[in-house]
Each structure stands twice: as C-alpha cells, then as structure tokens.
Amino acid sequence: EVQLVESGGGLVQPGGSLRLSCAASGFTFSSYWMSWVRQAPGKGLEWVANIKPDGSDKYYVDSVKGRFTISRDNAKNSLYLQMNSLTVEDTAVYYCARGAYASPRDCWGQGTLVTVSS
Amino acid sequence: DIVMTQFPDSLAVSLGERATINCKSSQTVLYSPNNKNYLAWYQQKPGQSPKLLIFWASTRESGVPDRFSGSGSGTDFTLTISSLQAEDVAVYYCQQYFGTPETFGQGTKVEIK
Numbered sequence: 359e360v361q362l363v364e365s366g367g368g369l370v371q372p373g374g375s376l377r378l379s380c381a382a383s384g385f386t387f388s389s390y391w392m393s394w395v396r397q398a399p400g401k402g403l404e405w406v407a408n409i410k411p412d413g414s415d416k417y418y419v420d421s422v423k424g425r426f427t428i429s430r431d432n433a434k435n436s437l438y439l440q441m442n443s444l445t446v447e448d449t450a451v452y453y454c455a456r457g458a459y460a461s462p463r464d465c466w467g468q469g470t471l472v473t474v475s476s
Numbered sequence: 477d478i479v480m481t482q483f484p485d486s487l488a489v490s491l492g493e494r495a496t497i498n499c500k501s502s503q504t505v506l507y508s509p510n511n512k513n514y515l516a517w518y519q520q521k522p523g524q525s526p527k528l529l530i531f532w533a534s535t536r537e538s539g540v541p542d543r544f545s546g547s548g549s550g551t552d553f554t555l556t557i558s559s560l561q562a563e564d565v566a567v568y569y570c571q572q573y574f575g576t577p578e579t580f581g582q583g584t585k586v587e588i589k
Contacts, residue, residue, distance in 0.1 A: 402569065403583075465528075466526050467525060
C-alpha cells in the first residue's frame with residue numbers, strides 16, 4: 359500500500375524555523391517527483407515545491423523562494439521541507455504528495471499543521 | 477502564472493441528480509505535440525487530504541466511480557457527477573500541471589439539497 363506520513367508540524371513564532379518530514383512506503387520512492395502542497399485554514403490548495411527523483415532539480419512557489427528548501431533522502435525514503443523566516447501567512451496544513459514530472463499528484467499524506475503565531 | 481477559476485463556488489444538488497463544476501484556465505493547458513490537457517480534478521472530503529479523481533482532463537483514476545467524468549480542452553473544463561451520492565459531499569478542485577507553478581482553482585463545495 360502506498361503511504362505518505364508527514365511529521366514535524368507545530369507552533370512556531372514569526373521569524374522561526376521548522377523542518378517537516380515525510381516518510382514514504384509502498385512504492386519506489388527514488389523513481390518519483392515529490393511535492394509539498396499547503397492549505398491555509400479554511401482555504402484552498404497551494405503548491406509549494408517540487409523535487410526531482412534524484413534531487414537535482416527543485417522548484418518553488420515565489421512566496422517561499424529563499425526561505426524554504428525541499429530535499430530528499432532516497433536511502434531513507436524520506437522527503438523534507440526546511441522552513442525558515444516563517445510568517446503568519448505560512449500557517450497551513452502541509453501535505454506531502456507524489457507525482458511524476460508534469461503529472462498530477464496521485465497520492466497524498468494526511469498532512470501536518472504548521473501554526474505561526476506569537 | 478496560470479490562474480484557475482472555478483464556478484460556482486458552491487452548489488447544492490439533490491441525491492441522484494447531476495452536479496456540474498466548471499473550471500477555466502487563464503491560458504491553454506493543452507500541449508499540442510501530445511494533444512494532452514494538463515488538467516486534474518481532486519476531491520477533498522471534510523477532514524481528509526485531497527484525492528485524485530481525474531487527470532489529463534478526462535481520465536478517471538483507478539477506483540474512482542464512473543459517475544465522475546471530466547471533459548473540456550484548452551482553457552475550459554468540466555467535472556460532472558452524473559448521479560450525486562451522499563458520499564460525494566466534498567470540495568472539488570481543478571489543477572493545472574502544465575506549467576510551474578502548478579496552480580489550483582479556489583474550490584467548489586458540493587452539498588446535498
């Protein structure tokens with residue numbers, strides 16, 4: 359069974375940092391593009407970042423460029439999102455999602471809530 | 477960026493009746509060399525993560541009931557639920573994966589009348 363399990367969310371003050379993790383199982387992790395997608399409370403979905411299977415290419419939405427870093431460890435079947443300089447606008451549920459290049463997200467984790475507040 | 481606009485924002489449909497959701501992109505998501513529309517539909521039930529329903533505008537994901545269908549090309553797309561069931565109450569999102577950043581519509585909430 360394909361499974362994605364996020365962790366690492368929590369409450370952080372504005373300007374702080376947080377690192378999210380996503381543990382993948384049930385598929386060949388190293389063959390897939392992976393993404394982070396977020397959803398602010400009561401709002402819609404926003405793509406955040408993508409990473410190529412070998413980690414060599416990464417793409418970000420403009421609002422997080424220079425602050426967030428997506429990475430992966432294929433030996434550990436894990437995806438990460440390092441989030442720095444957090445603002446209240448980054449408050450959201452963060453989902454890890456699987457997808458091939460130029461393809462939809464066909465599997466999603468349950469999400470982890472990040473709350474940025476003083 | 478490609479802007480995705482869904483309409484209506486919400487709709488209430490009687491059980492067994494048809495529900496139709498529209499999605500319009502600000503520029504084409506049809507890639508002419510392979511004649512594919514880079515457009516997907518997702519369903520998000522309350523308290524759950526999104527689930528892929530339709531991709532390439534009209535291809536149902538494995539396991540998705542055939543009452544769900546997608547149509548359209550270029551910039552105008554439609555998700556149709558042919559006979560609404562109670563378990564279809566959810567928010568539905570369209571998404572383009574033609575360009576970066578990938579973008580989603582604002583969502584359409586489907587309820588039972």
